[in-house]
Amino acid sequence: MSPLTPEERLESYKRLLVISQVLTSTLELFTLLDLIVNAARDLTRTEATSILLLDNKTGDLYFEAVTGSKSEEIKRMVVPPDSLAGWVVREGHAQIINDVSRDERFFAKSDESTGFQTRSLIAVPLKVKDKIIGVLEAINRADDTPFIEEDVEMMTTLSAQAAIAITNARLFQQSDLISEMVHELRTPLTSIVAYSELMLRREIPPLQARGFTETIYQEAMHLSSMTNGFLELSRLQSGRIRMDMINFNLTELVREVMQLLQPQTDEHGLTLSATLPDRNVIITADRERIRQVLVNLTSNAIKYNRDAGRVNILIEPLAAPYVRISIKDTGRGIPEKDLPRIFEKFFRVADSEGYATGTGLGLSIVKQIVEAHGSTIDVQSQVDVGTTFSFILKAAPAP
Ligand SMILES: Nc1ncnc2c1ncn2[C@@H]1O[C@H](COP(=O)(O)OP(=O)(O)O)[C@@H](O)[C@H]1O
Ligand SMILES: [Mg+2]
Numbered sequence: 001m002s003p004l005t006p007e008e009r010l011e012s013y014k015r016l017l018v019i020s021q022v023l024t025s026t027l028e029l030f031t032l033l034d035l036i037v038n039a040a041r042d043l044t045r046t047e048a049t050s051i052l053l054l055d056n057k058t059g060d061l062y063f064e065a066v067t068g069s070k071s072e073e074i075k076r077m078v079v080p081p082d083s084l085a086g087w088v089v090r091e092g093h094a095q096i097i098n099d100v101s102r103d104e105r106f107f108a109k110s111d112e113s114t115g116f117q118t119r120s121l122i123a124v125p126l127k128v129k130d131k132i133i134g135v136l137e138a139i140n141r142a143d144d145t146p147f148i149e150e151d152v153e154m155m156t157t158l159s160a161q162a163a164i165a166i167t168n169a170r171l172f173q174q175s176d177l178i179s180e181m182v183h184e185l186r187t188p189l190t191s192i193v194a195y196s197e198l199m200l201r202r203e204i205p206p207l208q209a210r211g212f213t214e215t216i217y218q219e220a221m222h223l224s225s226m227t228n229g230f231l232e233l234s235r236l237q238s239g240r241i242r243m244d245m246i247n248f249n250l251t252e253l254v255r256e257v258m259q260l261l262q263p264q265t266d267e268h269g270l271t272l273s274a275t276l277p278d279r280n281v282i283i284t285a286d287r288e289r290i291r292q293v294l295v296n297l298t299s300n301a302i303k304y305n306r307d308a309g310r311v312n313i314l315i316e317p318l319a320a321p322y323v324r325i326s327i328k329d330t331g332r333g334i335p336e337k338d339l340p341r342i343f344e345k346f347f348r349v350a351d352s353e354g355y356a357t358g359t360g361l362g363l364s365i366v367k368q369i370v371e372a373h374g375s376t377i378d379v380q381s382q383v384d385v386g387t388t389f390s391f392i393l394k395a396a397p398a399p
Contacts (some may be wrong), residue, residue, distance in 0.1 A: 004150060012043055016157055019043075023165040027172040032294065033065035036136070041067050043154050044147075046138040048116060051126070051162075052085050053134035061085055061135070062242075072374045076242050084123055085135040092132060094156060098146040107350040116140075122147045124155040126163040134164055175336055177237075181291050184346055188219040188226070192284045195219075222357065227360035235343060236368035243286040245371050247396035250290075250323065257294045259303045263312070264302050272302070274313040281323055282396040283317055290371045290393070294327070295391035296362040297389050301329035303356040304387070331384035342379065343367045356380070 004012065019039040026032050033051055040049040041360045050066040050147040062078045079085055084103070088095055096119045097103045118139050125136040136159045141147065195212045198204065205211065235241050254274050265272040283290075294313070301311040314326040334342060334349060341347045344358040370391045 010148070012154060015039075015043060019158065020161045023161050026165075027169045029166070029169040029173060030065075032165055032169050035378075036158070036165075037067045040136055040155065040158055041192050043132075043158060044122065044138040044151055045142050047139040047140040047142060051134060051136055052079065053166075054089060059088060062155045064134070070289060076372075078242070078312045084121060084135060087335065088123045088125050089132050089134050092125055092127070094152045094383075095122070096147045096152065110287055121149060122151055122155060124152065124159045126159050126166065128163045128167050129246075132229045133166065158203070166327075173237075177234055180346070184226060184230075185223060188223045192216050192223075218357075226361070229365065232346075233361055233365050233368065236365065236372065239370070243289060243369075245284055246287060247282055247284050248287045250315060250325070250393075251276050251282045251372045252280070253287065253291060254294065254315065257291065257298060258313070260295065261298055261302060264299065265346070268302055269308055270302060270305055271308075271310045272298075272360060273310070276315050277317055281317065283323055283393050284396045285393050286369075287372055288362075289372075293366050293369050293391075294325075296366050297327040300362060301327050301331065301387070303358070304352070305329050305331040309386075315371060316396070321372070321395040321397070322392050323395050324364040324390055324392050326388050328386065330386040333385055333387055334379070334381040335383055336381075339379065339381060343377070 016039075019035070022035060023032065027036070037051055038047075039171045041233045052061050053064040054061055061081070061083075062076050064076075065072045066074045070391050073372050081090075084097065085096060088368050100118050100121060116139065120141055121137065122140045123135050123137040125132045126136055136155060138151075138155065199209060199212055225371070246341050258272055258274060261272065297322065298311060298313065305311065308331040311330075312328045314324075314328060316324045316326070318324055330368040332355075338347075338349050343363050343366075344346060344360075348358060348360040366389075374391060375391050375393060377389060377391045378388050379387065
């Protein structure tokens, strides 16, 4: 056993002080969580650290941030209530286990999926006032010395700061989202109020009245798709939605989406085609959400196309186990200066309004879903030539 020397101890506390200052200065949740796990790893001199958060609604405890390269795979994984972290949440105080093999509370399954061989572990609750919002955990001391009371103290101090910072960032995120939402709802609401007021106040000729009612109906529909889209986006952004990963036939899904959008394609006099491999492509992903991605991208390709234009959905098997999906159109294209902004919520290219109705939420939702699958969405576009959106998913392991 090698407790810290007084110099080392002082050094650690100095670092803790610096970290606390950094924590109070950022309100961006992901950056913040990253900072916390990395600080915890430095302070405890361990191989890996993680933050688990408690889902208020379901009561699930899930990994929200993890140090190291595997972090994306582990993120959002739920740990069972009888794990050590679950125990810390229930009991509300810190735990040290210096030999995992002798403790039955240890959650061995997380080792299987995280690929980490846990030898020793320290876990402290993340508390705001008396409310526990999650757990800060560190595993495997780099030099294999046991965890001591001093480590608990350090982790507890860090977790107290971290819990407050997380709560602030969450509140900030919410208020930010809400004010943006209210701002966007104002325009359609104003015109609904104005037109219905007109109709109530005056005797309006039937033909004109019909026109007004149509406008009210359209604006109301627009409001409705905005609130739905917004709800969906904030759910996805909260990170509390898990992808329901299953193996399914991607080629079949593409055909399904094409069939769904055929009427829209005909209406615009476009050709919708697919380039599919000879064999069925089975992938592992959230089917419902990938369907949503395909529908969003393909309807954009239709909406922002030109007369007698074309839309093609392409599936290409890449080096195993990857598959690329692209949606290519011969549409109006996206100006280069707007490309970096098209995934922002509510953003629409300036003249889109005159072209097609929309909320500017579709691509933000697409991006969130694709990223929740550990992938990225790519776009290439040339004005007056066309646009291609593509992303890569994983094929299912061969049976
Ligand atoms: N395939 C495309 N071709 C040209 N412009 C596009 C295409 N897809 C998206 N855009 C532009 O990006 C903006 C954002 O798209 P999206 O988030 O789906 O919102 P919406 O379709 O509701 O306007 C659109 O308003 C449009 O200006
Ligand atoms: Mg759209």
